[in-house]
Amino acid sequence: MYVDLQVEIGVNAKVPLTLRNPVMVASGTFGYGTEYARLIDIQRLGAIVCKGITVRPRRGNRGPRIVETPGGMLNAIGLQNVGIRRLVDEKAPLWVQWDVPVIVNIAGDTVDEFASMAGQLDGVPGVAGIELNISCPNVWEGGRVIGEDAATTAAITEAVRARTGLPVLVKLSPEVADICGVARAAEEAGADAVSLINTLVGMKIDTRTGRPVLANVTGGLSGPAIRPVAVWLVYAVSQVVGIPVVGMGGIASIEDVLEFILAGATAVQVGTATFAEPRTALDIIDQLPDAVCARGRASVHELRGLAHSGRDR
Amino acid sequence: MKLFTAFVLDNEEIMRATNVLTLRAGQVARSASPGQFLHIRCDDGCAPFLRRPMSVYRTERDTIQLMIRDVGAGSARLVRARSGDPLDCLGPLGRGFHLDSHARNVLMVGGGYGVAPLVGLAERAVHQGMSVTLAVGAASAELIFPPSLLPEEVEYLVATDDGSAGHRGYVTDLVGERLAWADAVYACGPLPMMAALARVVRDAAPRKRVQVAMEERMGCAMGVCLGCVIETTRGPLRVCTEGPVFDIRQIVWRDEPAALGTGG
Ligand SMILES: Cc1cc2nc3c(=O)[nH]c(=O)nc-3n(C[C@H](O)[C@H](O)[C@H](O)COP(=O)(O)OP(=O)(O)OC[C@H]3O[C@@H](n4cnc5c(N)ncnc54)[C@H](O)[C@@H]3O)c2cc1C
Numbered sequence A: 001m002y003v004d005l006q007v008e009i010g011v012n013a014k015v016p017l018t019l020r021n022p023v024m025v026a027s028g029t030f031g032y033g034t035e036y037a038r039l040i041d042i043q044r045l046g047a048i049v050c051k052g053i054t055v056r057p058r059r060g061n062r063g064p065r066i067v068e069t070p071g072g073m074l075n076a077i078g079l080q081n082v083g084i085r086r087l088v089d090e091k092a093p094l095w096v097q098w099d100v101p102v103i104v105n106i107a108g109d110t111v112d113e114f115a116s117m118a119g120q121l122d123g124v125p126g127v128a129g130i131e132l133n134i135s136c137p138n139v140w141e142g143g144r145v146i147g148e149d150a151a152t153t154a155a156i157t158e159a160v161r162a163r164t165g166l167p168v169l170v171k172l173s174p175e176v177a178d179i180c181g182v183a184r185a186a187e188e189a190g191a192d193a194v195s196l197i198n199t200l201v202g203m204k205i206d207t208r209t210g211r212p213v214l215a216n217v218t219g220g221l222s223g224p225a226i227r228p229v230a231v232w233l234v235y236a237v238s239q240v241v242g243i244p245v246v247g248m249g250g251i252a253s254i255e256d257v258l259e260f261i262l263a264g265a266t267a268v269q270v271g272t273a274t275f276a277e278p279r280t281a282l283d284i285i286d287q288l289p290d291a292v293c294a295r296g297r298a299s300v301h302e303l304r305g306l307a308h309s310g311r312d313r
Numbered sequence B: 001m002k003l004f005t006a007f008v009l010d011n012e013e014i015m016r017a018t019n020v021l022t023l024r025a026g027q028v029a030r031s032a033s034p035g036q037f038l039h040i041r042c043d044d045g046c047a048p049f050l051r052r053p054m055s056v057y058r059t060e061r062d063t064i065q066l067m068i069r070d071v072g073a074g075s076a077r078l079v080r081a082r083s084g085d086p087l088d089c090l091g092p093l094g095r096g097f098h099l100d101s102h103a104r105n106v107l108m109v110g111g112g113y114g115v116a117p118l119v120g121l122a123e124r125a126v127h128q129g130m131s132v133t134l135a136v137g138a139a140s141a142e143l144i145f146p147p148s149l150l151p152e153e154v155e156y157l158v159a160t161d162d163g164s165a166g167h168r169g170y171v172t173d174l175v176g177e178r179l180a181w182a183d184a185v186y187a188c189g190p191l192p193m194m195a196a197l198a199r200v201v202r203d204a205a206p207r208k209r210v211q212v213a214m215e216e217r218m219g220c221a222m223g224v225c226l227g228c229v230i231e232t233t234r235g236p237l238r239v240c241t242e243g244p245v246f247d248i249r250q251i252v253w254r255d256e257p258a259a260l261g262t263g264g
């Protein structure tokens, strides 16, 4: 039986984005897309979200930068990246030749930085969309994470919207007082989708030395450990916005993807699980048609949000 | 480099808490060189979730051997592997040692399980007619790599912290005079030992080319997560991709926190 896997993001954007399937790979877990190309068929992915990019190149944090914790890991990479100029000059020309769309994840310290990067990416061949990392827990501005409230989120999204016709995804942090309010603010300011969740702040102490393992002291928690938090927030946010919700957090199997779709996600991103098993996203794509069929549906859309009470079953 | 399933052919304890696993690895065995590593899934689930990097210890036709020290959940599972078990491997990864074919006298310095990548290299060097000295350091005698597993042509120097075997003290005490003799130096061991070696080299033979295999906690091993990045004079570099083998002069050493109760 034919199962429709296709997903649209940014139906109102000047340049809408059509994904062949709803399974993308998450920012920071797939580099610039080129690294895994030697190992797996990256062209079959729904989309690739590249490593978070900043206006200027960044050297990142001192090490140790990562440590495994139960069911996941902490990372404090510190947004090490080549900077937007080199991304446009050196990476985008490679992406033009790919079938798989590449979404560029950008991280700014100010509204202006977000806007200027969006402007630089607009119209660049090879760039299919922009994801706003308004929630990176390792980069602080005046002691607080940028984008932790609805007003800043709206300001950043609006400024970016004004500078680009590309689909804009706003990536949300789970560590805000009111994630639904932030999501609604993003939608009203013109976002084409929200993606969630980014990592949760955590810490690991080495009992031998008595010191935190990470040089940065804290890091962002990712992996299966955060999945229940992510499923819940996707469930909550998808009830208050009309734009697509892209779900992520600990996805490692087809079962996990079904959970996110049932919770209300239109598409998903696989992150940390790729480190453990590089084929995770491709395996999920292969298994998705049968999984949808087995639940008596002909498309992923028909499964979306079924977990919400009161919906037709 | 590829994803492959390697079947365990043999698993032998060679010293305390340290086993040699022999894997059937097909073509991969032929392309793997000393200093490169495999990234291995230790559990199907989350115990642990991430793969663990293990150096190529020896290769022979279509087999790869690993030397694994049990230090935690992941390595413990590998040490318990049984003949016939499938291991989910990614590799060979990283840039290994470059064995300088013009070298006549080769010095190798290893600490703890850091001798793993040096043994295969020593065999190759001996095979090419080089004179090889391997100096190793460990906490005590039962953690010293058994000499019976080394080619007889290799001169073997031993240092232990407690003096239970060889020189009582650091392995770096032993290498000073050998540095002038050596045309090429290869090293692998705990960070503090490698940092000490770097100081000895800087003071005694600053022009000597020393290749060191570095260790850092690793995530993807494919160069994307930037977790295993270390500071170097060339900027931040990935142990998994630009390394694990580096020129020792390029490493910017960091202070490791001392253990609680050691007065450090
Ligand atoms: C390129 C490379 C090659 C390696 N080759 C070998 C090899 O041939 N044989 C071998 O036995 N081991 C080797 N190692 C080390 C091995 O990967 C680790 O011992 C293993 O990952 C530990 O995992 P675990 O689950 O057993 O222990 P964990 O539970 O993860 O760790 C046990 C303890 O060691 C500490 N620890 C773990 N990793 C590091 C690190 N990188 N630096 C400092 N402390 C750490 C943890 O904090 C913890 O206290 C290599 C590492 C690298 C990067």
Ligand SMILES: Cc1cc2nc3c(=O)[nH]c(=O)nc-3n(C[C@H](O)[C@H](O)[C@H](O)COP(=O)(O)O)c2cc1C
Binding pocket: A026, A027, A028, A029, A051, A052, A053, A075, A077, A079, A105, A133, A136, A171, A197, A198, A199, A221, A222, A223, A224, A226, A248, A249, A250, A251, A269, A270, A271, A272, A273, B225, B226, B227
């Ligand atoms: C090593 C690492 C680096 C990351 N870097 C970024 C980044 O640059 N920008 C971003 O928006 N998210 C980044 N993330 C967060 C992931 O994209 C994702 O939101 C999070 O890890 C949860 O998904 P997971 O549990 O499937 O990994 C990073 C995650 C990891 C593990």
